[in-house]
Amino acid sequence: MQRKITSLLACAIIIFGLGSEKSYAASEVHSDTQPIMEWSQKYGENSTAKSVSPTSDGGYVMAGEITEIDYSTPYPDSIKKAYIVKTDAAGKLEWEQKVTYANHESESSTAYKxxxxxxxxYIVTGSTDIDRQTCVFLIKLSPRGEVEWKNAYEGYYFQSGQAVLETxxxxFVTTGFSAGYATGADAYVLxxxxxxxKLWMKYYNFSGDQYFSDIIPARDGGYVAVGNVNIDEYSSGPEDFSVILKLNEQGEKVWEEFYKRADGAMRVDSVIPSxxxxxxxxxxxxxWDGKSTTPILTQTDLRGKVIWEKTYDQLSKETSLGQVVRTEQGYALIGGIYDATESSIxxxxxxxxxxxxxxxxxxDNLTFGGAxxxxxxxxxxxxxxxxxxxSVTGYSSQQKATLTRVLEPKTEPSVSGSFYLxxxxxxxxVGTSIDTVAYLKDTDGSLHNVTKVATFYSENPEIAEYDKEGNIIGHRAGITYINAVYKGQTYRASVQVLRAFVPIEKQLIEE
Known part of the structure; x- marks a missing residue:
């Protein structure tokens, strides 16, 4: 079973579709000003934090787990409980709740969201163990944190809830990780x-093993889920692919879109509305290319078709970005980097x-904290x-669930002036290419070539698109527009793609 779960967690999914793709090193653009840590608070003993969500009063609710010793029996034993913490806007504890499903000695319960x-x-999703089977665990709490109800839902040998929403x-709807014991596992939505x-619990099979990693309300009603499909049971490779799936209110499939790629493997982690x-x-x-991971952000239309893709080369092979969130300026990718010189423990x-x-x-590229x-x-x-x-700070029995608030630094261009192509x-x-150069003109008239750190994308990649070197490539006769973006400034230019020239002599011979 451990081998099965490990293989599914390690599977990586590939994304491919029509759309411009721009790749550049994240380390090329970084802030000299580190984000300001406003506060950092720790909660519980021998506890962990899996996620945090905002609350209507300006505070936060955290989900995780906590391990406590049960002294009610002649032989004290440890019990892992789902751990939910409510804080105020400054991260100060207002209440905490520790929940098990049946309070068995061997029980292990976790809250993921x-x-x-x-x-x-509050609605909480996670997992709990019942008779050596891991089940989806839902907990409903009152505004003061009292347990109103809790239910476990049996399915495959190993299932957990990692994303949840109120309908x-x-x-409520929840989905997450799913694994079988000796056979493959299907993705599920409860x-x-x-x-x-339980009103329904439906399973979705695309090929081999699969599971959903995130689910959100669809813009046009129903739900949108993203997930991973792993052909090989015990390894990741180019046969792996990812899926975005639209479901109606009854869990029936409305449409699906697969993303495949031949240059590596990839795991889908997060989805948000555009x-x-x-x-x-x-x-x-x-x-995943066998050595390191690289995040790819994809904009889709309302049916999952790719509009554009952006690739961000990470700081090092130890960097992993697994969450996209919306911000005031646009979006942010959240993750971390680990010290490879330390042991895994x-x-x-x-x-x-x-x-x-x-x-x-x-x-901007921000790396901070985590000592x-x-x-x-x-x-x-x-x-x-x-x-x-x-996050989790400390090690072994000294670890503690932690929330940290940091302020985003105000990033300005390295030089003032106007940005243009x-x-x-x-x-x-058609079939030819041309390079482009992006400039930032300073107020004193000096020019700065910022081509290597600007981002480019085409509004119609079927007519013309950018390659990874910043060249425009003509694909089909027509007119489109390309956009260059640098630190909040955007410049738009037109591209006319002409039919390939054929000499008259050649035309006569062909005729």
Whole structure:
């Protein structure tokens, strides 16, 4: 079973589709000013934090686990409980709740995600062990943290809830990791009513093993889930692919879109609605080439078709970015980097945040904290212009669930002035290419070539698109526009692609 679970957790999913892809090193753009740590608070003893969510009063709710010793029996034993913490805006503890399903000696329960509900309470999703089987665990808490109900839902040999949302009818939907014992596992979505009674639990099979990593409300009703599909049971490779799936309110499939790629493997981690209501969704995945991971952010339309892709080369092979969130400037990718010189038991982590503009262009690269971090959880962007991040500090029995709030530094261009391309209009033939140069003109008239650190994308990649070296390539006759983005400034130029020239002599011979 351990081998099976490990293989599924390690599987990586590939994304491919029509759209421009820009790749550049995240280390080329970074802030000399580190983010300001406003506060950092620790909770519990021998505890961990998996995620954090905002609350309507300006505070936060954290989900994780805590291990306590049960002295009620002649032979004291440890019990792992789901751990939920409510804080105020400064991270100070307001209440905490520790929940088990049946309080068995061998029970192990974990909370992965807690979100506030419309009645002011909280819905929590996670996992719990029942008779050597790991089941999805849902907990409903009151606004003061009292347990209103808790339910476990049996399915495959190993299932956990990692994403949860409240539905329009007052019920709840959850999904997450799924694994079988000797056979492959299907992705699942569970729907309950407001009291936690199961209405349906549906499974989805695409090929081999699969599971969903995130689920959100669809823009046009129903739900959108993203997940991983692993052909090989015990390894990741180019046969792996990812999926975005639209479900109606009854869990029936409306449409699906697969993303495949031949140059590596990739794991899909996160999906959010696009900032543009006319577009669809942003999905974040991590490409694995056998040596390191590289995040790829993809903008889709309302049916999952790729509009554009952006690739961000990470600081090092030890960097992993697994969450996309919306910010005031655009978006941010959240993750971390670990110290490879340490053993896996005492490996130190630091938080990493890439801030992006609304077109996915890189604005800033922030690495900070984590001197005693043992593991990193998920984070959020706050309306006040900062981030609240969950993590685990300390090691072994000394570890503690931790929330940290940092303020986003105000990033300005390295020099003042105007940003532009070397031309307003480009003209090329089908099958040919032309390079572009991006400049930043200082107020004193001096020019700075910023081509290597700017981001480029095409509005119609079927006509013309950018390659990884910044060249425009003509694909089909027509007119489109390309955009260059640098630290919040955007420049737009037209591209006319002409039909390839054929000499008259050749035309006569062909005729």
């Amino acid at each position: 807690a979100v506030q509900t419309r009645d002011g309470g 329009s009818d007052g019920g 729907k309950t009513d407001a009291q936690g009674r 900032g543009d209501p006319d577009q669809g969704y942003l999905i974040l995945q991590r490409k 005492k490996r130190k982590y630091q938080h990493v945040i890439l801030t992006l503009d609304k077109s996915g262009g890189l604005i 005693d971090s043992y593991a990193l959880g998920k984070g959020i962007y706050t309306n006040e212009g900062g981030f609240v991040l969950s 070397d031309s307003d209009e480009y003209s090329i033939s």
